[in-house]
Amino acid sequence: MTDTPLIAIPYFTGNGHTRVLAEAVADGAGGGALIDVEQITEADWHTLQQAHAILFASPTYMGSTAAGFDRFLEDAADRWPDLPWRDKIAGGLTVATYASGDKLSTLIRLAVYAAQMGMIWVGQAEIGAPVHPDKPGLNAPGSYLGLMATSSRDKSQMVDAHDLETARHFGARIAAATRRWRED
Structure with missing residues (x-):
């Protein structure tokens, strides 16, 4: 099975950073359904139900x-007794002002949520510098639970280029894992 899996990326974005990051993940995955959780519709809920993978995207505040993302998680949890997302691939991405910014706690929250929904969590697998000096900037925070990015000081860019490249790699990993999971 080589077709492109349906990857849904429900996101909340305060100033646009999370959307830019989600777009890069979708690009790396070969496409994705971006869902603004502040504007969610019945059609979006249907897309989430049909999706092969769901990547949760929230800034870390x-x-x-x-x-705004918590409201979405609570609305989705109303469906929990039936486990409609059971065995879907899941992953998470977050962006914050600081390089650490306590983003790990956001990813832990998302991973626990996915586990409670019966989902299969897939983390980051890119090793950049300093381990591989030929890959400067790739997965710069060394985050493996999910994708972490730092908001760019250049607001015309929103997210630094190396974080967007890491996001594209993460999207490709999610797509490959989803295809593999669907074949088994």
């Missing part, structure tokens, strides 16, 4: 997911 004060050490956790943004309240």
Whole structure:
């Protein structure tokens, strides 16, 4: 099975950074359905139901997911008793102002949520510098639970180029894992 899996990326973005990051992930995956959780429709819920993979995307605000994304998670949890997302591939991505910015706690929250929904979590697998000096900037934070990015000081760019490249790699990994999971 070589067809492109349907990857849904529900996201909340305060200032546009998370959307830019989600777009790069979708690009790396060969496409994806970006769903703005502040504008979610019944058609979007249907897309989530049909998706082969769901990547949760929230900025990290004060050490956790943004309240706007939390509302989406709570709405989705209403479906929990039936486990409609059971055995779907899951992953997470986040962006914050600081290089650490306590983004790990956001990814942990998303991974636990996915586990409670019966999903299969896939993390980051890129090793950049300093281990591989020929890959400067790739997975610069050394995050393996999910994708971490730092908002760019250049607001015309939103997210630094090396983080966007890491996002494309993450999207490709999610697509490959989803294809593999669907074949088994």
